[in-house]
Amino acid sequence: MLKANGIHKSYGNLQVLKGVNLEISKSEIVSIVGSSGAGKSTLLQILGTLDKPDSGQIEMNGLDLIRLKGEELAKFRNEQIGFIFQFHNLLPEFTALENIQIPGFIRNTNSNQLAKKAAELAELLGISHRLDSKPNTLSGGEQQRVAVARALINNPAVVFADEPSGNLDTKNARGLHELFFTLRKELGQAFVIVTHNEELANMADRKVTMKDGLIEASDLIS
Structure with missing residues (x-):
């Protein structure tokens, strides 16, 4: 589904990615681990089209993502990719429901269809009772579940998560990672x-280990 070949990225004289090759299959859950500075987040941002490589190729279902620009790139990102970040990035002036719906508003989805999809996701994620709440009244786990619902509202092909459980306690962190498997089963x-959490990384279908800007290992988890 998603293929990256020969990805290089430098910032000034600092080489962050040194020729990364990675393939993600449909409905696969892949964890990426490695020490700080290994290039994990940079790779994630490039795969998610938030940044461009200095050289290399990225394709999704045969579409050359490197060539996408402007409105075409924004449309692809909105429709095909979801993002979950460590700090949630919820808009404080909006309710949980409104935050979930934002990518759908951008896509001009019918308001009734959007409300129905948001309600379905909230039910699946266990936050239906908090939809009218503002982010500052939600727990960390609830905020992250709102962020997950927002990432899923447009039914993307792939969701990229950068340290999604980094601000959660152990119980909520494990619950979030288990939730990804439930969502994969339900939504595909x-x-x-x-993630820096090896225990949680080992819950994935495959664990990719990065070191010094390269993939050191790619191991199937039995």
Whole structure:
């Protein structure tokens, strides 16, 4: 589904990615681990089209993502990719429901259809009772579940998560990672998860280990 070949990225004289090759299959859950500075988050941002490589190729279902620009790129990102970040990035002036719906508003989805989809996701994620709440009244786990619902509202092909459980306690962190498997079963998305937590990384279908800007190992988890 998603293929990256020969990805290089430098910032000034610092080489962050040194020729990364990675393939993500449909509905696969992949964790990416490695020490700080290994290039994990940079790779995730490039795969998610938030940044461009200096060289290399990225394709999704045969579409050359490197060539996408402007409105075409924004449309592809909105429709095909979901993002979950460590700090949730919820808009404080909006309710949980409104935050979930934002990518759908951008896509001009019918308001009734959007409300129905948001309600279905909230039910699946166990936050139906908090939809009218503002982010500052939600727990960390609830905020992250709102962020997950927002990432899924447009039914993307792949969801990229950068340290999604980094601000959660152990119980909520494990619950979030288990939730990704439930969502994959129910909705069919692929998940690519950058994490420092080895225990949680080992819950994935495959664990990719990065070191010094390269993939050191790619191991199937039995």
